[in-house]
Each structure stands twice: as structure tokens, then as C-alpha cells.
Amino acid sequence: MGTNNNKTNAAKRGIFTSAGATQKIVVILVIVALAVFFSVMSKPFRQYATLVSIFDYSYYISFMAIGVTFALITGGVDLSIGTGMITCGLVGGYVIAHKAMPVGVGILVALVIGLLFGLINAMTVAVMELPPFIATLCSMMLARGIGSILTGALSVTWPPAGSEQGWVRSFFKYKTEGGLLIPVGFLLVIIAVIVMSLILNHTRPGRYIIAIGSNKEATRLSGIKVRKYQGLAYLICGLFTGIAGIAYSCTFQAVAPGSGAGLELDAIAGAIIGGTSMNGGYGTITGTLLGVYVMSLLKTGLPYIGLQSNWQQIVTGIILIIAVLVDVLKNTKGK
Amino acid sequence: MGEVILTMKGIDKTFPGVHALDHVDFELKKGEVHALMGENGAGKSTLMKVLTGIYKKDSGSIIYEGKEVEFGNPREAQSAGIVIVHQELNMMNHLTVAQNIFIGREIMSGKLINDAQMNRKAKELFDLLNIEIDPTEKMGNLTVGKQQMCEIAKAISHEAKVIVFDEPTAALTESEIEELFKIIRDLRAKDMGIIYISHRMDEIKLITDRVTVMRDGAYVTTLISESCTKDDIVHAMVGRVIYEEPKVKSNVPKDAPVVLKVEHLKAGRLVNDVSFELKKGEILGFAGLMGAGRTETARAIFGADTKESGDIYVNGELVEIKSPQDAVKSGIGYLSEDRKRYGLAVQKTVAENSTLAALERYMKGLFIDKRKENEVTQQYIDSLKTKTPSTDQLVVNLSGGNQQKVVVSKWLVRNCDILIFDEPTRGIDVGAKSEIYHLMNELAKEGKSIIMISSEMPEILRMSDRIVIMCEGKKTGEMLIEEASQESIMHAATLRD
Secondary structure, eight states: OOHHHHHHHHHHHTTTHHHHHHHHHHHHHHHHOOOHHHHHTTTTTSSHHHHHHHHHHHHHHHHHHHHHHHHTTOOOOOOOOHHHHHHHHHHHHHHHHHHOOOOHHHHHHHHHHHHHHHHIIIIIIIOOOHHHOHHHHHHHHHHHHHHHTTEEEEOOOOOOOOOOGGGGGGTTTTTTTTOOOOOOOOHHHHHHHHHHHHHHHHHHHHEEEEEHHHHHHHHHHHHHOOOHHHHHHHHHHHHHHHHHHHHHHSSSOOBBBTTTHHHHHHHHHHHHHHTTOOSSSSSOOHHHHHHHHHHHHHHHHHHHHTTTTTHHHHHHHHHHHHHHHHHHHHHHHHH | OSSEEEEEEEEEEETTTTEEEEEEEEEETEEEEEEEEEEETSHHHHHHHTTTTOOOOOOEEEEEETTEEOOSHHHHHHHHHHEEEEEOOOOTSSHHHHHHTTSSSSSTTTTTEEEHHHHHHHHHHHHHHHHOOOOBBGGSOHHHHHHHHHHHHHHHHOOOOOEEEEEEEEEOOHHHHHHHHHHHHHHHHTTOOOEEEOSOOHHHHHHSSEEEEEETTTTEEOOOOOTHHHHHHHHHHHOOOOOOOOOOOOOOOEEEEEEEEEEEEEESSTOOOEEEEEEEEEEEEEOOHHHHHHHHHHHHHHSSSSEEEEEEEEEEEEEEOSHHHHHHHEEOOOEEEEEEIIOTTTTTTHHHTTGGGGGGGEEEEEEEHHHHHHHHHHHHHHHHHHOOOOOTGGGSSHHHHHHHHHHHHHHHHHHHHEEEEEEETTTTHHHHHHHHHHHHHHHHHHOOEEEESOOOOHHHOOOOHHHOEETEEEEEHHHHEOOHHHHHHHHHOOOOO
């Protein structure tokens, strides 16, 4: 009788549980399918350098996506992370390259700038209660302008690998003595995923962020400081924007002012593909990571089949629509 | 029953324009289930909101466990041991049962939440209540009944001494109700004080020890459930003196043609096999308590909600109504109880609102014929005696009664012969009320047919030629005005089968 009951219970477990696990499996299958597809379509794709390149793309998208997952779970969104990330990289690089600061200071500056944008978003969204979409669209404009002004609209290059100040790059790509590049940044991402999963699922702030996204009013009535935790989600998002800025600067040659717009969509798409709900209340960091690999695979693979950046944007747009559609269908099914 | 745990004495509360609570007394003993009854707007919920600190009382005193208390918010009441199990459940669907129960006071080990411990504690609570719920299940996957059990478990985990149930059975199935009653009896046996708000007469005898009846914001009486009859309670609920003259006789000739016939209409839980007829020139009152399904019935007829089954005949012809557009084409107009949300574009002018449903008739080529629009608007301003300085006045600047008239003119411009008034005088002051009544009578006299949904007993008795009474989605009574009384209507409105 007891086992029977459990079985029916398990069968009844509706959209609030099973969908998450199913979606992850589907995403893994998509990743495999994409990898097979590109390998079949293009011979040059089948080489070690491609793998390194996939990881290169995955770093900055991962960090942005981990951050924005928190904003999405509260039922909001952060559109400023793309340009914000570039601004963090720019200003951090600027103090290194033009103010002769050690690279450690540059990293610190990038993180502080990220946190500042997070703070602005926390103020506008959680305290002033502006709609997240508009509020973060505005801070996106702020970020772009500030980045260009502070650096005099010049591109900035972080110290190259192998140089004295270039050690930070080897946290992402480690060059062995044999000259082989190992994408060790993967380890940093995994650490971030573990830590943030722990925070999201096993600490009070994480619990309250999910609760706010699930039912803000009920959370408030439970005596929880809703503004504080909603704001915290944006602060976390800001911090990870800073980390993403460092990752971006360390994996690519130069950071150009005024760029970065649109990159936030890669991260948001990653999170949503990974099962985070646009309506808030549900999301996992591991799911987000899987979604990110779909995006970085596409970014790496599409050029191999002759689809350059303009096409990539179209593909990103379509993927985002599909991911959001799946999310919407998931939610209507439950009603 | 034990000693008195809670006494509310002379509680008075006034909102702008409404004397919501008029020196109300209420007493609750330990180990007692005490029902609080009354019509919509009798003040039951307001009294409970004063008790739990959502509203501040103007005067009176609350004595709880021998001390005078005044809670600033529900949290304070909760920590003192007074909790409400709300009708609308406040749950976070994406969190588990245990996470919901312990929200805001998680069991921690160090910096991390100890979910295992919380699950164990929740299990203990459920064992205590003899209910079987998996604490690790997501709240959103539970039935409403189970969710309510979780609310109760949460209340008990707060070491509640007084639990208020606000219409707990409204959304429950038969077997869930039985389970709930078992739990309530258990709680009573554990010496808790339970306040039980319900409209369901049959539950009162089944589960409660005493009944306090309120009417129009005032205390009426307290009865012993065992020894009183349903009639006693109904009489106490409706025993007001009606100042307005009730209609004595129907104005509709017996052989008047049927303009609207609804057969076996079904749409969701609150519209369950509803059939009725509406005659030409008739005002058909729809009476019932909150949640009886009257608005839902109207919305299903009007095509605002999809119906599952049932036939609608207009002037003897079967019509297919799938959307409000179809309904309007068949000559049915719906005046929502929430005018500002569903009835009017308040930031637009009287003229724009009046012609909104029939704009195609006021076009000159591609453009709106302002002259013709103003003409027809003025015509209805005159005939309905709408008080507005001009046809260009923004509707938002008009009084409630005049806004209602603009909605009426919108449907009249559209040539609707069947008008559904949903709570036609809600939010309208007393003077304007009689004007709306006069208007409805005039419309009926001119041969328009009216369905009037109203929660106000005097309004039903004053306006209707015939009355349909609903309870929980079913038609539970129909009577001509000549046979109707407050008591007979209230009987039908609390009928459950």
C-alpha cells in the first residue's frame, strides 16, 4: 500500500519537479546533437582548438548566466550585464594599462564596478520598484556611456599571456611546456556553479529569492524583507558581471568600448534553456550551465558551417524565442 | 469548553463613509469551535482583521489570555498564538511543503539550511494531525485541500492557541471537508479556540459549538449550535428592517415572451447546470452569497469565459456565443461589477465611451463622425439624465452613478435588449442608487430585459420581478417576487446538496 502510494505520488509530481530534470536531459541531448551536427558538417570543427574555443566562449557567458539566473528567479531580469561586463573589463584593464597598476588592482576594480551596477539595479528594481526590464535597460545605457568616457573611447588590452602581469590569463587557459592550451577556466566555472548552487538551494538568502519569485506577496506576509533579498539577487548578478568582465578580458585580445550590447541575451538564453523560468520561482545553476554550453557551441560552431556573426544573431533570437516558448508552455500546462 | 481565551468588546471601526463595525462583542473559549456568520458585508472579515492587526480599531478592547492586547500586524498576532487560515492560500508553489511551513524561520545548521531536519519536523506536525503529506513535495503539486492542511500545520507549528478559519471549505471536495472536520475536532480536543467563518448552514450544526451572528457591521446574537435551528440563524442574519419598499407584485405579464433562455449551462466549478428564462420587460434578480457563481454565470452567457456545455436561446433562436462580440451581436450587454476595469475607458470622454461598442455606425469613411457621435451621446445623456457638463467630459471626472449611466448608454447605443447588471449600485452613493433603480425600471418598462446580480438583499427585493437564487454554482431556488422573503432567499442561498 505504502509503495503504491509513493508511486502514484511520484507519477503525480507535476510541472514543479519533473520538468526540471527532464529539461536538463533534453539539453544534454541537444548539446550532443549539436556537437555531432557540427562535426559531421565541418571537418575543421573536429579539432582540439575548437574545444578550447568553445570553452573560451563559455567562460564569460557562464558567469553572466549564473548571475542573471538569480535575477530571473526573482521574476525579474537584468539586461545590463552585457554592456556592464564590457565596462568592468574596460575600466579594470584601463587602470592596468594606463595607470600602471598591478593586475590584481585591475581585477578588484572590475569586481567593484560590477557590484556598483548591481547596486544601481538593486536600488531601482527592489527599492524604487521600477519594472526590472526598464530599470536594467537604463543601467545598460549608463554602463555603455561610463565605459567609453572613463577610457576615452579607446580599446583596452589586458596584459598578454606570458608577460609578467599576464598570470591572470592562465587561470582560464593554461599553456603547458609542450605548448598545449588547457581550458582550465572550466574549473573556475565549476567552483562558481557549486558555490552558487549551495547558496541558492541551501541558504536563507537563496530560499527567499526563490520564494519571492514564486509568490512575492506571500513571502512578504511571511515576514521576510522582500526588498533586501530581491536587491541581493541583483547584487549577485552585478558581482558576476564583474567576474564575467575579467573572464572576457582574459580570454579575448582587446575589450572595445561601446560593445557588449546583445551579449546579455546569450546569458539569458543560456539560463532559460537550462530551465530557469521567466516568471520566476524556478531555476537551477546546473541547468543554466548546460544552457550556456548550448550557446557557446553555437557561437563556435556556426562559423564553421558558414554562418557568420549576423546569422548568429538570428539564430540566438530564434533559440531565445523557442526557449521562452517552452517556458510559457510549461507554465500554462500546470493551470 | 474551557475558560474564555479571547474577548472582543465594543469593537468599533469606521472607514470613510462606512461604519464597518458597530460596537461588536465576541467571545471565544478554549476547546470551542465558534462560528461567525452573516451576509456579505456583515463585518465578519473586518472583525478578524481587527483581531489580527491588519486593521486598527477605533475603539473597544481585545482581551487575550487575560491581558488587553493590540497587535500592530499579523506577525505580532501570530507570535502571540493567533493565526488565520486564509480562504485564499498564501503559498509559494515552487518551494516544498516543509520549506513553506518554515519560511522565515528556517532550521539552520551553521550557515546552511537544514532541510532534512525541517522535513522531519514537518512530518511530526503531519503525524500530530493524522494527515499524510510528503514534506518534500512541491506545494504547487498539492490539491487545494492538502495545501490547506499545510496552512493548518503551519499554524500549529506557531504554537497557535486561536485559529481562525476563513471559509475553509469553499474550495474543498466532500472527502476533503470530512478530513478537515476531523482535524478541527482534534484541535478542539487539544483545547484550542477555533473561530469558524462560513456561509454553509449545514456545517454549522456539524462542527461548531456556538454561533455568533453579525448583520450590517453589528453584533446580533450568539446561539448554541446544538439547540438552535437553521431558521433561528437565518432569521438573525436577515432580520433587518427594510426601509426601501420592496416590490409587491411583478410588473411582467404572465404571457410575456421569453427573450433569453439558458439551458444546462456549465462553465467551471461555479457554473454547474444552470437553467433559467428571462422574459421581455422583466427584471430578473440573481441572489446568492459570495462565490455562488452568479458573476461566473453572467460571464459564461456573455462569452467572457468559455462554457463547457449548455444552450443559449435569444428570442427563441439557438445562438452560438463564443466571445463577448457574439453576445453583443445577439443583443446582450454586460455591465460589470468592476466598472473601472471592465466597463469603461475612464480616461476617455463620455462620447468615446458611449459609442465604443457600436463605433462602425458613427463613421464617415475612414474617420469617426464626431457630429453624429456627439448627437447620439447627447441623446442618451438626456434620456438617462446623466450629469455631465458636456459630451467631451472625461469619464473619470464623473460620479459613480453617472459612470454607470455611461456604461448603460454604451449598451443602449449598441441596441442591446438584454442587459446584465452585475452589482449595479456597488460603490454608488445612496442618492444615486435610487436614480439607477429608477433607470432600470424605466428600461424594463420600455421592453428591455434585465438580469440583475446583487448581493444586497434589499436591492433584490426592491427591484426584481422574479428571483433566481444560486449557491456554489447551482441554481438552488427560483421564486416570483410575490412569494419571496428575506428568509426564503437566504434559505436557498445556503442550500447545499
